[in-house]
Amino acid sequence: MYYVKAPAKINLTLDVLHKRPDGYHEVEMIMTTVDLADRIGLEVREDGAIHILSVDRFVPNDHRNLAYQAAKILKEMYNVKLGVSIKIEKNIPVAAGLAGGSSDAAATLRGLNTIWNLGLTLDELAQVATKIGSDVAFCVYGGTALATGRGEKIQKLPSPANCWVILAKPTLGVSTADIYGNLKINDITHPNTEQMIQAIKKKDFELMCASVGNVLEDVTLKLYPEVAVLKEQMQKFGADAVLMSGSGPTVFGLVNQESRVQRVYNGLRGFCDEVYAVRLIGDRDTLA
Numbered sequence: 001m002y003y004v005k006a007p008a009k010i011n012l013t014l015d016v017l018h019k020r021p022d023g024y025h026e027v028e029m030i031m032t033t034v035d036l037a038d039r040i041g042l043e044v045r046e047d048g049a050i051h052i053l054s055v056d057r058f059v060p061n062d063h064r065n066l067a068y069q070a071a072k073i074l075k076e077m078y079n080v081k082l083g084v085s086i087k088i089e090k091n092i093p094v095a096a097g098l099a100g101g102s103s104d105a106a107a108t109l110r111g112l113n114t115i116w117n118l119g120l121t122l123d124e125l126a127q128v129a130t131k132i133g134s135d136v137a138f139c140v141y142g143g144t145a146l147a148t149g150r151g152e153k154i155q156k157l158p159s160p161a162n163c164w165v166i167l168a169k170p171t172l173g174v175s176t177a178d179i180y181g182n183l184k185i186n187d188i189t190h191p192n193t194e195q196m197i198q199a200i201k202k203k204d205f206e207l208m209c210a211s212v213g214n215v216l217e218d219v220t221l222k223l224y225p226e227v228a229v230l231k232e233q234m235q236k237f238g239a240d241a242v243l244m245s246g247s248g249p250t251v252f253g254l255v256n257q258e259s260r261v262q263r264v265y266n267g268l269r270g271f272c273d274e275v276y277a278v279r280l281i282g283d284r285d286t287l288a
């Protein structure tokens, strides 16, 4: 079995510029990877079939799985005769705003490139990724990046100031399409993306904390008030910056002092079953 790591992402910023004629939203967002990861095991099949093995009850075991779709598209585009068995060891909460499915698909592309001997570059894999979902191209590279278009155009950024990330996932899943669908374009307070880029380049933790922002947050908080409560708790227990990731409902807190990580983590455990204390990975080379 050949294993590939599929880390979760958080959105440090998420801005929507306008709604496009194709129904997608034109976005400008800064994403970075954290060290909470699924593990994807791949085994070549001589019969040409694609099989998914996953025991998580929220993860589809068939063609609906994004890892399955990744293998199928890659196989068709490059006329590969071999097949693959894909084992998914799920650690990233599902439908959480952490791009777990997208990262599984991206890890499958990277892994198949190796075990099917395709010799493709990451840029070529990212091209394939855009056919699977908006977040998959980012996940092919990992690290930290500015994503534009519908999220598939990736410009690499350096690794931000290192810090801890506390993730808290309420027991509800949200549909990304629903959240975008409820966004009122004329009623948006835009985050300062340029300032966040400067904060990342200078590795300035305080400026990074002052620059976080996500225009989807208001939409999800209105639909699910328990997410707002979680945000307040995270702030109360002393995180330096608190924001919802993606379309939610996961809330993350940035903390740079190790002594405070345990306090925030323990405080939240009283409210929320799924809490994780992880590090920013931030650097794309760690995926290799």
Ligand SMILES: C[C@@](CO)(OP(=O)(O)O)[C@H](O)COP(=O)(O)OP(=O)(O)OC[C@H]1O[C@@H](n2ccc(N)nc2=O)[C@H](O)[C@@H]1O
Pocket: 011, 014, 023, 024, 025, 026, 027, 029, 096, 097, 098, 099, 102, 132, 133, 134, 135, 136, 149, 150, 151, 176, 177, 178, 180, 245, 246, 247, 248
């Ligand atoms: C909100 C974000 C932020 O990183 O992440 P998640 O919350 O899903 O992790 C992404 O934009 C999600 O990307 P992804 O989950 O890959 O979305 P897709 O499968 O491409 O699209 C799902 C649906 O979301 C809506 N959508 C998605 C991307 C976009 N730029 N505009 C949209 O309006 C569309 O209705 C689309 O049908």
Ligand SMILES: Nc1ncnc2c1ncn2[C@@H]1O[C@H](COP(=O)(O)OP(=O)(O)O)[C@@H](O)[C@H]1O
Pocket: 058, 059, 060, 064, 065, 066, 067, 088, 093, 094, 095, 096, 097, 098, 099, 100, 101, 102, 104, 105, 176, 246, 247, 248
């Ligand atoms: N490998 C996968 N892991 C998780 N979810 C998957 C996967 N493949 C398909 N899905 C479907 O995608 C949906 C969104 O999942 P996920 O990527 O975890 O969330 P998000 O888009 O919020 O980051 C889930 O409801 C699930 O049915």
